[in-house]
Amino acid sequence: MTAIEVDDVGKSYTGKGGKRTDALSGIRLSVPSGGFVSLLGPSGCGKTTLLKCLDGLIPVTEGEIRVGGVPITGPGRDRAFVFQDFRLLPWRTVLGNVVFPLEGVVSSRAEREATARRYIEMVGLSDFERHHPHELSGGMQQRVGIARALAVDPDILLMDEPFGALDAQTRELMQIELLRIWELTGKTVVFVTHSVDEALFLSQRVAVLSARPGRIAAEFEVPFAHPRQEHTVRGDSRFTDLRHDIWRLLKGDTHAFSE
């Protein structure tokens, strides 16, 4: 079953003075239910734009996006967005941040907090639920961001370079953690990254975007079964081959890959 269908989508921004930027053009993509698909591409190629279109945060200018067969008109509770900058509310505790999207939806406070606590535990932050974001490390803050997204129990997680602001080591830990959660919950994940390794390690399929206006240059199936073990995957020769192919594709696009 397909969770998301992107049908010939284009997006252009109109800046001040009517200047137009074509960010996306002719995007076709389908994401299977329960699948893990990465969007890979250089900075500025439109990954965030595409992901925000998927969430309905910004309207597309051409084409159509369907979720569960229904065209989307705006953000919905079947999708949850994880931001690169974590975007926690600094005046709220960890618990308060995870509860945030449930307020006004789940009427009982006890029930809200119980739900939130379940996901805080899933991301391993039970001991920190009374802490404020500024007291947490970056990795912990993004765990909160992920718990918040999971708390609304969406079908689809939309993750915009969620580990982009983390150091290399934390990043690897978080990747393993994310796979564990994905395997546990069975959510559909669309994951944006500009790291080839990250895309290959995490996902079942990698869609490579070319630079402005962003188009899908190629899609790669990643043949490893889940649950994945880090060392076995990264050591595998098929991994190295895929890595090589994608790099070549990206390099052939040097104008785009000036970052």
Next chain:
Amino acid sequence: MTPSPRSLAGVALALAGWQLAGTFRPDFTSSPTLVATELVRLAREGDLLPLVAGTVATLLAGWTVAVTLGTLTGFLIGRYRLLAVAFEPYLVALYSVPLIAMVPLMVIWFGIGEGFLLATVVLATAITMVFPAATGTRESMRAYGELARAYQVSGHRLLLRVVLPGALPYVVAGLRISVQRALMAVVVGQFLVGHPGLGTLIGDARARLDADEVFAVALVALAVGALLTTLVGWAGRRLSAWRPEVST
């Protein structure tokens, strides 16, 4: 930047409302037309323009001294930690107090002439430049200090080529506040001792309580304030066009 239609509508509405109010109680609210007539009268009979020009000249002279003094002080405490440790708390204290309260003391020291006005402007204004300049100096030392050391830039070259340009946006952000303070200081000084200028125009209006004059004088003060702020803002942007604006 062109004003939005809504902004123009706001001004137009306010003027219309004012005109309307003036048909009921002109002795209380005056009206745009009455004020315009009054302004013409003031210009003809009351030496309006020379008084305003004189005030602005005094202000600019005092302001220049104040900015130089304040910026220099700020640079010193920004650059030398010992000076900051020794004097910053007292400078913060000066920044927290309404220095305009010192005007009676200024009268005792400087009399009621031009020198008194200049001293008042300097006293009230210099402090506003100290902290922007200090912050700017610190920021630019933090951002480029290592770079300068790595390339062996030091002494006056460090000051002129690295620290001052880096501190400039902060100084520029302080200028606008300082010129507004300077305007208030000179007006308060003139008002208090009756030294001819914008301050005495305000004093006369306050004494006669004629609505047309009261509003006309306030408008003149607004025009002077807006003009100075705009000019300083414009000059500041020219000076630091290559850096994003900072707020302090």
Next chain:
Amino acid sequence: MTAPARDWAVRIAALALLLLVWQQVAQRLPAAILPTPVRVGAAARDLLTGGELALAWGQTVTQVAVAMALASVAGVGLGLLLGWYRPLDQLLSPLLGALFLTPRIALVPLIALWFGLQDLAKIVLILAFGFFEVFFTVRDGVRGMERSYLELARAYGVPTWRTLRTVVLPAARPYVLTGLRLGLLHALVGVVLAGFFLETSGIGGLIYNLGAALRTAELVAALLSVMVVGLAVNVGLRRLEARLTPWQVTR
């Protein structure tokens, strides 16, 4: 010696030096021009025990309290409204901006015309000084508030009114506190000028009278009392801000 202790030693030495210079200069000048620190100390004691200072500050504090209460309600309310709702901001900003650019002292005749010279007039003048700091700080805070928080609220389907309550208001809190602090500091200028140019009472009036009577030692003592109040307001409210919004670095 620890670093903070050494810093304090330097600070106190600097103060001692300033006092010494003052003493030396003052000894060579007539007391009416510059009284010595010792004389000022004695004058401060007289003002305190004679009740003059208490009386003046008593009148002033009530006026400031009323004016700042009004300034907070109006400044925070309008600041939130105009920061949040752009069309209204565009409509009203030119007028508020014009008032802001007018040196507040030029409003004295208008205030005298409308409200007389007594308490009410003084409250209005202090309000005119305190309001804009509160208003502009809050408005700019809400307006420049991380647009990203609003995007977050939208992404998670939070309705507008709830966004206002759970995102905009808390995000504005540090700006409200900063605005109130700056407003109160500015209001002190209004206090002084109200005493100079409206009815000669309160601490501003006391300063005016002492200056006019050439009672310089008392004048300096009264000025120092203003300085103490200003500093206490600034430091105290900064502490409070740091306590209430620990995630925000105060300006």
